[in-house]
Structures are given as structure tokens and as C-alpha cells.
Amino acid sequence: MALGKDYAEQDCSLARALEVVGERWTLLIVRDAFYGVRRFSDFLVHLDIPRAVLSARLQALADTGVLVKDGHDYVLTEMGKELWPVLHMLARWAEDHLSAEPSRFFVHTACGTRIGPDGTCAACRRRVPPEDLEAHAGSGLRRRSDPVSVILRSPHRLLEPIRT
Template identity: 70%
Template sequence: MALGKDYVKQDCSLARALEVVGERWTLLIVRDALYGVRRFGHFQAHLDIPRAVLSARLQALLDAGVLAKEGQDYVLTATGRELWPVVHTLARWGDRNFSDRGACRLFVHIGCGERIDTGGACPACGRVVPLEELEMHPGPGLDPNRDDPVSVALRGPHRLLDPILA
């Protein structure tokens, strides 16, 4: 018997959130959207995800108001951008506990050039840096052999949310 997608017996905001972002691939799609991925083909190539699964996850994110469709592009809504601290914190947790090569991506405050800490704060400014003021740089754990268009585009510095033009 297949597992359900909802937590009807759970009276909990975390359960409600997991109904939206808890399925396999969903947070990786959100992560890529934060990185500037907007096109179906780019999500598919970068994630190496089956087309049917990607279609279903994108539709679920559209239905939940996490993504919006603008022409052929999938763009994060304000609700979707609110997931940045979750994605960042979970990735840093993964770096500390499950990576033997280090972080794949480093995040720098554009205003002063300092790397943000695990909580998203800039040590120089002493404040949590808004998503729009962050630039991503390759880290020591990045796989240099990935040759899909998104991986190639993200080998250098890239401002978060700026579209990947590949």
C-alpha cells in the first residue's frame, strides 16, 4: 500500500508544511529555484529527475503558491522565498554531518563580501542577510565533473534568484 501525502491526524504546522515540501525532490526543486533555475528542462537536467515526477512536483508547488508560472518560467513567490532559511540551514546541517568534502556552495553577503554564518547572518554587518543580497560561490564539495547547463552556469559566482541563462 502506498504511503499517503498528508498528515490528517496531525494537528501541527510542521505536518502542514511537510504536506507541501516533504516529498522527495521537492526541496531540491525549491533549492534550484533559489539558485535561479526557472525552466523545466534545466530543473530536469540539473536534478536528473524523471519528467513525470518533476511535472507533479512543480504542479504541487504551483498549487501551494510556492511557485508561480511566468510564461515558460517557474518563479518563486514570496511564500517560496520564505523557504530560503530552511534550505540554507538544512544544507549547512548536511555539510557538517554528512559531507566529507565540505560545502558545495558558499553564500556571501554582496554588500561586504563576507560569508554568512549557519543562521544566515553576516559576521561583519551583524544582521541576517536578505536573500536578494546573497551571492553563491562554489565550495570545496562541489562536483567539478557535472556538465549539465545549470552546473556549468553555477561554477562561478551567481547572485541568488537571478535567472540561469544556459
């Protein structure tokens, strides 16, 4: 028997959030959208996800308003961009508690300072929005050979589309 997708009996905001982003693969799709992945084929090759699962997750994210489909591209909406602090903190949590090596670190483009675990620039003393961040390869980045991974090895600004 398949598990349901909702938490109807849970009277909780976290339960509502998990109904949107709590299924397997969903947060990785959102992460890749921040990295500039926009095309179905690029999500497919980079995530190595079953085609039907990717299609269902992208449709659910679009139906909820996290992504919008623009021609062949899937683009984060303002609502989707608000997930950045969640993704960043969850990755930092894994580094701190699960001995995960950082696959990426993020630099404030305005001043060149690496942001801290809470997303704040030490030099500017403010939380930096994703559009003002540049992603750099970290020590835990695996050297995968798919075209998206190769592109993402180089420093690149978040939310700027990549093209394979």
C-alpha cells in the first residue's frame, strides 16, 4: 500500500510544508533550480531520477506555485526562492551532524565573503538573498561526468540558468 501525500490529521504548519516539499527528490529538484537547472532533461541527467517521478514532482511544484513553467524551463517563483534559507540550513545541519563534507559553499557576490551557516555575510552583517550568491565547489563535491555536474563545478551565480 502506498503512503499518502498529505498529513490531514496533523494540525501543524510543518505538516503543510511537508505536503509540498517532503516527498523524495523534491528538495533536490528545488536545490537544482537554485543552481540554475531549468530544463527537464537537465534535471533528469543531473539527479538520475526516474522520468515519471521527475515529471510528477515538477508538476506538483508548479501546481503549488514553487515553480512556474516558462516554455521549456522550470523557474523558481518568489515563493520558491523563499525556500533558500531552509535548503542552506539543512545542508549545513548535515555537515555538522552527519559528517557530510560540503559539496558547495556560497560567496556573497557584492563583497566576495563566504556566507556563514546562517546565511549571513560576516563582512556586510546581513542575510544574503540567493540572487546575490555565487556557488563554489566544496571539498565533498563528487566528480560526476554528466554535463550539468561539469558545468556546476565552476563558480556560478545562483538562479542564473545553465545551458548544457
